[in-house]
Amino acid sequence: MAPSVEAAPSTAPHVPAAGAWGTAAPGEPRAPVIAIQGVTLRYPTSRGLLTACEDIDIALRQHERLVLLGPSGCGKSSLLAAVAGFLRPAAGRILVDGAPVRRPGPDRMMVFQEFDQLLPWKTVRANVAYPLLLAGVARDQATARADALLAKVGLAGFADAYPHTLSGGMKMRAAIARALAAAPRVLLMDEPFAALDALTRRRMQEELLLLWREQPFSLIFVTHSIEEATLVGSRVLVLSAHPGRVRMAVDVPPDADPTVHALLHERLRTLLLPGVGHATEEKLLHA
Numbered sequence: 271m272a273p274s275v276e277a278a279p280s281t282a283p284h285v286p287a288a289g290a291w292g293t294a295a296p297g298e299p300r301a302p303v304i305a306i307q308g309v310t311l312r313y314p315t316s317r318g319l320l321t322a323c324e325d326i327d328i329a330l331r332q333h334e335r336l337v338l339l340g341p342s343g344c345g346k347s348s349l350l351a352a353v354a355g356f357l358r359p360a361a362g363r364i365l366v367d368g369a370p371v372r373r374p375g376p377d378r379m380m381v382f383q384e385f386d387q388l389l390p391w392k393t394v395r396a397n398v399a400y401p402l403l404l405a406g407v408a409r410d411q412a413t414a415r416a417d418a419l420l421a422k423v424g425l426a427g428f429a430d431a432y433p434h435t436l437s438g439g440m441k442m443r444a445a446i447a448r449a450l451a452a453a454p455r456v457l458l459m460d461e462p463f464a465a466l467d468a469l470t471r472r473r474m475q476e477e478l479l480l481l482w483r484e485q486p487f488s489l490i491f492v493t494h495s496i497e498e499a500t501l502v503g504s505r506v507l508v509l510s511a512h513p514g515r516v517r518m519a520v521d522v523p524p525d526a527d528p529t530v531h532a533l534l535h536e537r538l539r540t541l542l543l544p545g546v547g548h549a550t551e552e553k554l555l556h557a
């Protein structure tokens with residue numbers, strides 16, 4: 271459970287210990303890393319307030335890979351934006367390690383679908399080192415860490431290249447390296463692989479899991495793809511259609527074989543069918 275006393279905002283630069291991606295320091299609360307409590311998100315529009323999602327409760331545990339899956343417009347991206355600090359909840363609150371989110375911070379790094387999320391006038395190495403320099407890390411340390419990250423994502427030979435010379439998959443690898451360089455408490459990924467061709471997408475999913483296995487981090491990952499959800503996630507939250515509410519959580523066993531994945535896909539597909547109500551969910555829960 272989240273602490274009831276609100277701690278100071280967690281926006282201070284979080285300078286990572288080498289190799290520590292999103293791990294809690296000794297004495298830090300172990301769980302949840304992110305607590306989304308009774309959150310409703312609304313946008314002002316010309317026709318009044320539009321509710322993107324409603325009364326959302328999510329607790330992200332340390333090193334969990336949480337996938338948000340739901341129909342278009344159910345508020346998945348809005349939820350990520352709120353966790354990142356770009357959008358203030360109309361109701362409820364979002365805590366990082368018990369401290370309320372008030373603004374964006376390096377403890378919550380975001381990776382988007384767009385290929386052009388790197389700074390085009392900086393080399394790949396400078397892009398990856400940039401958040402560390404912003405956090406006050408010395409240049410030589412930041413460069414060393416950037417190089418280590420680039421090696422991990424297979425871009426060691428492209429550190430001096432400029433983003434426009436990279437393929438879509440390479441740009442995505444660089445964006446992931448940049449996000450992980452700052453050792454965020456949570457990595458937020460908004461359909462990161464949706465614009466890639468099928469083969470590259472599959473490779474990127476595997477590579478993300480390899481990175482996680484090598485050095486676990488806490489992840490919230492948004493996708494439309496059921497297959498991607500069970501491959502990437504350790505837990506899949508299914509949201510209902512607009513305005514989104516959490517419909518069900520499905521755990522993915524770490525050692526799930528193709529048969530288990532196929533069963534999970536079937537269950538998730540049923541849950542995502544329009545018009546599936548709570549009675550059906552109850553049946554599915556007890557199936």
Ligand SMILES: Nc1ncnc2c1ncn2[C@@H]1O[C@H](COP(=O)(O)OP(=O)(O)OP(=O)(O)O)[C@@H](O)[C@H]1O
Nearest residue numbers: 313315320322341342343344345346347348349512
């Ligand atoms: N800046 C905005 N102003 C007004 N309405 C918005 C804004 N951003 C999103 N919305 C609306 O909020 C709702 C949720 O949008 P959001 O993008 O969060 O959903 P989503 O589940 O991520 O959708 P998709 O899967 O299609 O990306 C939608 O009805 C959308 O039109």
